[in-house]
Amino acid sequence: MANSKRNRSASRGWIWLMGILILLAALGAAASLYYQYKHLSKGNHSTTKQVLEEVKSVKKAKEAYDVIVVGTDPEGLAAAVSAARNGLNTLLVDGRNREMLGGLMTLGGLNTIDMNYALKTNPLGKEEVLNRGFFSEWYKRIEGDSFDVNTAANAFNQLVSAEKNIDVLLRTQKIEPVLGPPANGNVPVQGAVLTLADGSKQTVKAGAVIDATQDADFAAAAGVPFTFGREDLGDPKSRMAVTLVFKLKNVTPEVWDKMAKRLNNDNSDGTGVNEVSVWGYGEMSSYPPVNKERAKMRGLNMGRQNDNTALVNSLQIFNVDTFDPKSVQEAFDIANKELPNIVAYMKQTFPEFAGIELGGTASELYVRETRHIQGEYRLNIVDVCTNGDQWDRIGFGSYPVDIQRTSPSDNGNVVCDPKQYAIPFRSIVPLKVDGLLIASKAASYDTLPHGSARVIPNGMAVGQAAGTAVKLAQQEKLTFRQMSASKEAIGKLQEQLNAQGMEIKPIELKPEPFMEHKAYEGLKSALMLGLASGAYDNNFHLDDAANPKRMVNLVGGAKKMKPDAWAGDVNQAIANLQNADKIPLTLEQASYTITQALGLKAASTEAQAKLLENKLLTETTVKLIADKQKLTNADTYLLIKDLKVGVTGKP
Structure with missing residues (x-):
């Protein structure tokens, strides 16, 4: 009887215990859902603006550090915190006249994040943020995918100041590399010479340097090779437009509600409003600029502040x-002449903006691209569009390849919209200089993939990886170049990043449909030359009918691969054709277009044979073209592939 009572008592105890465990699990799930709602949703607007905290800057650096991080943009802050948490004595130094942390996202006013989202959604149906680690720590502290600048700056400052291994040194006038004697064909960085705010100079030794400047200034000064702007596409003079972010006042909750009513009910996937962000108002591209040669508006991208103002990234x-x-000053002058007219145009065009006023501009320009350093691996557009994985992955991106205008007459384009691609460690290891890593949008990316890889979440992931890599390299007594070739060392780096919450795992995705097309190899060549765009749906219209005019444009665009080889006039190929943009493209006409461009003497009926003779066309491609009288876009890309191989000797 006593045993029976004890058994019943024990059973009741187990029931109570199970009940408590179930309750705790439910509470945990509820807390997780609340966290995801608050932090992984698109916004959590506040009406209280934080007071900007002072950044504590040392007056002078120590004589030596384990690592120097150059640049206080988000990438540099991630690198410095990562290095410090790995036990490294770290100097975080900035060569610009800054008194707050965050660079582009604070002083540049870029308060809307170009987010990388994962394929999966959370239990609330919200898209999950792809990037973890330090980025998530910072993201938890701000309002959402747009944020108040003071909130962001304070969040950065709190994360940096919490690390006792970091010395922050602001307002240095100049930062120059200290280089050692060459070894194995490379020059080692051994520290930096700092010109302090008072004009005095200080030499600081370091075991490594991480260049987190927007333009790889330190790396360039150290002798790292680079391309500039769209140079890798044969257009060294062009680069994407810069933007001066401006502030609008009187953006009240009522105004926000009216914007939401307009944009959330316009049946467009490309516009919308959430608690903190606005994207839309494409009509603003019709604004007539005062300076038609130098300025152009696009649709409004607005990030909400906590004081009834909003920052606009559109000019x-x-x-x-x-x-x-x-x-740079001229750019500010151009913008300041346009802005009163822009605000007046907004007020006249949209009733909800009747009460807005211009509230000033950011203190720094938003510069999208300048240098692209040459590293041990150069991320290319095929890597990104095909969701390419890398064995030495240190971060992931998924933002669309967004190529902004290079001139007022250029509309820009979206090359593709990747699901997820890997950023390799080799892309932050520069050629010719040792002891240096590049943790910024100036890393080793071609100009086209840079349109996606340049976004801040990618940069912060790379920064965190760089800080961790410095510690590992010093422990293993390896150079970064040796690390970049060692699967064992990279495996250890990935393990450490995973332990830090980065989730560095292999990508397992099905191939995109275009990758299984018979003309895929041709499409890859066209992509690498900047001649193909799939937009947000990754539809390259491979099976659509081509026409003679499009072929002329395609071959003309391919000139960048080797300009000297284009000895003729490609437009002569359609000089005697009517409706060249409407009639079918034949293989004969396509071949004639290429011979005309290259200055090869051949009648249209002889052009195909001429190309075969000069190894500018292969029999394999001829066989793949199903209908020689009606070529498709896919067929033209195959012709471009053969042309590229024939002219350059490279696929």
């Missing part, structure tokens, strides 16, 4: 040399 300015202070 594009062209032909700005961002390394020339006079050119």
Whole structure:
């Protein structure tokens, strides 16, 4: 009887215990859902603006550090915190006249994040943020995919100041590399010479340097090779427009509600409003600029502040040399002349903006691209569009390949919209210089993939990986170049990043439909030359009918692969054709277009044979073209592939 009572008592105890465990699990799930709602949703607007915290800066650096991180943009902050948490004595130094942390996202006013989202959604149906680690730590502290600048700056400052291994040194006038004697064909970085705010100079030794400047300034000074703008596409003079972010006042909750009513009910996937962000108002591209050669508006991208203001990233300015202070000032002058008219145009065009006022501009320009350093691996557009994995992955991106205008007449384009691609460690290891890593949008990316890889979440992931890599390299007594070739060392780096919450795992995705097309190899060539765009749906229209005019444009665009080889006039190929943009493209006409471009003498009926003779066309491609009288876009890409191999000797 006593045993029976004890058994019943024990059973009741187990029931109570199970009940408590179930309750705790339910509470945990509820807390997780609340966290995901609050932090992984698109916004959590506040009406209280934080007071900007002072950044504690040392007056002078120590004589030596384990690592120097150059640049206080988000990438540099991630690198510095990562290095410090790995036990490294770290100097975080900035060569610009800054008094707050965050760079582009604070002083540049870029308060809307170009987010990388994962394929899966959370239990609330919200898209999950792809990037973890340090980015998530910071993201938890701000309002959402748009944020108040003070909130962001304070969040950065709190994360940095919490690390006792970091010395912050702001407002240095100049940062120059200290280089050692060459070894194995490479020059080692051994520290930096700092010109302090008072003009005095200080030499600081370091075991490694991480260049997290927007333009790889330190790396360039150290002798790292690079391309500039769209140079890798044969267009060294062009680069994407810069933007001066401006502030609107009187953006009240009522105004926000009216914007939401307009954009959330316009049946367009490309516009919308959430608690903190606005994207839409494409009609603003019709604004008539005062300076038609240098300025152009696009649709409004607005990020909400906590004081009834909003920051707008929409005014594009062209032909700005961002390394020339006079050119930068000229860009500010152009913008300041346009902005009163822009605000007036908004007020006249949209009733909800009747009460808005111009509230000023950011203190720094948003510069999208300048240098692209040459590293041990150069991320290319095929890597990104095909959701390419890398054995030495240190981060992931999924943002669309967004190529902004290079001139007022250029509309820009979206090359593709990847689901997820890997960023390799080799892309942050520069050629010719040892002891240096590049953790910024200036890393080793071609200009087209840079349109996606340049976004801040990618940069912060790379920064965290760089800080961890410095510690590992010093422990293993390896150079970064040796690390970049060692699967064992990279495996250890990935393990450490996973332990830090980064989730560095192989990509397992099905091939995109275009990758299984018979003309896929041709499409890859066209992509690498910047001649193909799949937009947001990754539809390259491979099976659509081609026409003679499009072939002329395609071959003309391919000239960048080797300009000297284009000895003829490609437009002569359609000089005697009517409706060249409407009639079918034949193989004969396509071949004739290529011979005309290259200056090869051949009648249209002889052009195909001429190309075969000169190894500018292969029999394999001829056989793949199903209908020689009606070529498709896919067929033209195969012709471009053969042309590229024949002219350059490279696939």
